[in-house]
Amino acid sequence: MTLITDVRLRRVLDSRGNATVEADVLTESGGFGRGKAPSGASTGEYEAIELPANEAIANAREEALPRLIGEVHAGNQRDVDAALHAADGTDDFSGIGANSAVAISMAAAKAGADVLGAPLYQHLGGTFRGNEYPTPLGNIIGGGEHAADATNIQEFLAAPVGAPSVEEAVFANAAVHQEVHDILADRDLPAGKGDEGAWAPSISDDEAFEIMDEAVETVADDFGFAISFGLDVAGAELYDAEEDGYVYDDGVKSTEEQIEYIAGKVEEYDLVYVEDPLDENDYEAFADLTAQVGDQTLVCGDDLFVTNVERLQAGINADAGNSILIKPNQIGTLTDAVDAIELATANGYESVVSHRSGETEDTTIAHLAVATDAPFIKTGAVGGERTAKLNELIRIEDNAV
C-alpha cells in the first residue's frame, strides 16, 4: 500500500527568499506527503552538504528517483533513507544534496503516515511513545550570523520550563518577545528583526542579558510559572584560529576565558541552556565547561555534533556536553536524525530538535520532537515559518492533527 509510485521535486522559496527543495511523495494506495528543506546560515563545518536547489533537484531526479519509485515503501522509513544514501554514494550527501535528501525523507514519512491515517508523530514514534511534549525554546534577541550590527552571541532564548502545557509555553515565549520590544522602546533602542524573528538591536551582549532577565521575570509573574532563559553562543562563528580565541566587539577571549565567561553567565542568570559555547573542534573545552556547569544547565552541541552519531559518540567518550541539537538537514535523513536521538538518550544526553535560520512552513520537526520525547524544541517565537511549528505543537497536544 505504501509502495512509492511517484516523487516530484520543485524549487520553492524559503523564509530568506532563497530557493529550496520541495518534495512530494505519492504511494500506490493514494498516500501523499510533502516535505521542504530548511537551510542554515551559521552552518557547522561538518554538516551534510546543501547543493544549489536546481542542482540538488537535477541530481536527485537522476540518481534517487529510480531507486525509490516502484522500489521502496514509504512506510518503511529506514528503506527510504537507505535508498537515498545508496543513490547519493558519498558520506556527506554531496551527490544529491542534503536538501533533496531531507525533503524526500520527510515527504516519504508523511506519505507513510497518510496511508495509515495516523498523525506523523504517531507514525514516527509509535503508539507507546509516551505523553510528554517538548518545551519550546524561543529566540528573543539575536545577532551573530543572523543579523548585522547586533549582539555577538547569536541567540538569547526564552525557556518556559514551568509551563503546564505546550500552549501556555508558546504564548509565554511570544509574550517575552513582546516584553523585550517594550523594554527596547523604553530605552529608545530601535530594533529590526533577524532571520528567525528575534529582535536584533545594536546593543552589547551584557545589555541583552539584562533585558532578557527583566523580560522573563515580568512574563513569569504575569503567567504564574517559571520562565528561564538560555543561549546559542554559536561559538564556532566567534572563534578565530589565527587569534586563537573568541572575537567579541570588546576584545578577544582565550579558550580558558571563554569557559570562565560562560560558566559565570550560567551562575549569574541561572541559564538552563547553553548551545555551542565553544568552537566546533574543541571537544576538550566542551568537556571542561560541562564538568563545571553540566549539573545545572544543558551544554548542547550543535555545530559540535551536527546530528552525526560518530561525532556524538566522540563527544560521549570525551564527556563533552550533555545535550545534542537535532537538525535533520544537518545529516540528511530522518533515520539518521532518529539514530542520533537514540544514541543520545542511551547515554543520558538530552535532545533538542531544531529549526534552521532559513525555514519554510514545513512542520515535520514538531512531529519529530513529540515522536522522540525530546525535552526541548528550538523553533523561534514569532513569524509565519516559526509559528507553523509552534501552532502544530499546540494542535498535537490538542489531538487535533
Ligand SMILES: C=C(OP(=O)(O)O)C(=O)O
Ligand atoms: C538555528 C541555527 O542557525 P542556523 O540554521 O543558521 O545554523 C543554530 O545555529 O542553531
Ligand SMILES: [Mg+2]
Ligand atoms: Mg546553533
